[in-house]
Amino acid sequence: MVGEQKDGQLAAVTMELLTAGRAIASSLNQQLTLLLIGNQLDHLIGTLEEYGPNRIVLISGEEAREFIPEVYSESIAVLAVKASPSVMLFPATYDGRDVAARLAAKLGVGLAADCTELRVDEEDRFVQVRPAFGGNLMAVIQQPITKPQLATLRPHIVKPEKASLKNGCIIEQAKAVGLPKSYDKAILKTVREVAEESGNLDEAEVVIGVGRGLGNPGNLKMVNRLAVLLKAAVGGSRGVVDAGWLPHSQQIGLTGRVISPKMYLALGVSGAVQHLVGVRTAKEIVAINIDPEAPIFKVATYGIVGDLASLLPGIISSVESSVTEKA
């Protein structure tokens, strides 16, 4: 599997991939190798070993300085051809998807992208589960014809788990391969944009999800007030992200984040399947929506049919007094 790091720090998805990869490798009775590309990454070996790969290959060199997908796919291809793995896993990040796609085309093999689940089935087949048809259905995919079988795994879905038994892990070094001669490609600048105040969607016990039923982005002020009182993180449906009320990093659902809070407060959210997939495992779902037929009420444990904007002030003051009572 191919891990991801930025500036010498491991992306969390690398540990998620190691966890998923370990399970698959043991089911298929095979070895798990982690490839990591970049320079001066020796300090990461300790952490990586805890997740139980049998082998770690660090690919480094002048060409590995910047993430250029063509360099990575060429470098990995050299190793893949030598080692002949049956499965190769990548993170479904912007970079991971680029590398996986180029590698798949280069090797002439299949690629199942953006998978939510990767496992070995009862017939010892490596299967990949991913949403299809805009998320209305889940597809279970196999790649019976070619090897390696490639897949990219959606981040934030698999819970990373350290290996209970420590394998003896072999560390190898490899050299990055340069760009093909006709390609002139370079990263000129990398810009980090300051993350919006969103709270931590993955860790908050309460998450407030905002839908178009909120009415207008001005009402977010009330939502944020409630979030502060409840120590909640704020996320939104695809509709509000597309409308620009919230950034994509706060999108909850199929093409956003999958979360598992104790309570999910769906405010003005209609409850489209693609959104609900993101909160399926929340303990309680509370919904407020003006439409009694809204699908969200079918999955809510508690719901209020009414006008969100008029209900919010009352809810906020009740929570406020409860919180100050305790204090």
Added chain:
Amino acid sequence: MPDVAEIRIDEVKHTLIRAGVPSILNPFDEFAVEEALKIREQLSGDVTVISMGPMQAKDALFKCLAMGADRAILLSDPKFAGADTWATSKTLAMTIKKIGFDLVICGMKAVDGETCQVGPEIAELLGVPHVSYVKRLEIGQDGKSLVAERMTEQGHQLVRSSIPCLLTATKALNVPRMPTLISQMAAKKKPIEIFTAESIGAQKDEVGLPGSLTHVLKVYTPNLRTGEGRIVEESDKDAVPGLLELMKKGGLI
């Protein structure tokens, strides 16, 4: 110099019935077409749109012609049916190679499959670099290189690439123009060329379902919980207290 803007409407996978179902122009592809038109305005050239799909895809191609594209090609052949991303990429790459190109622009993803794979796979098959998730684009006046702003999880990157290359477009790239009455009438005069597997020299087992490397074992509806919850009206005086109760019970306040 010829420009190519490629749009792609995925073929049916598994058991979905396409007959009689209207095809839409993949929203992301509109941005690709618009960008190609802008580049043509800057540098001159030809904009060709390509789509692989059933005959209904003609409507989407017509829209592209009405926006101002010069040429439209529909890859339509029962042999193409059931193609996965590999077979689709292969088919499109063969077509693009055949007609020649300087720049290929794809939508970042298709809203039904949403894999974001086909663009980079085509680039690899064509032997050109690619820049994905492009938010902004500047083409050098000599038409030999470009600088693109590429989305990343943390923000964005500025990437330089030589041309020929392939780009995938995001919604942030531009605002697609609306066809006018005049451009629609002009579009009616432009043919939509139909290409088959034979036209591009593709063998039966290279394309469509036989050429696919990923197979769908089954599809199912995602298992969503059923709430059996307590739903009350706003007017119910217990509405808000009930919510507070739930929060207190969960130790959340």
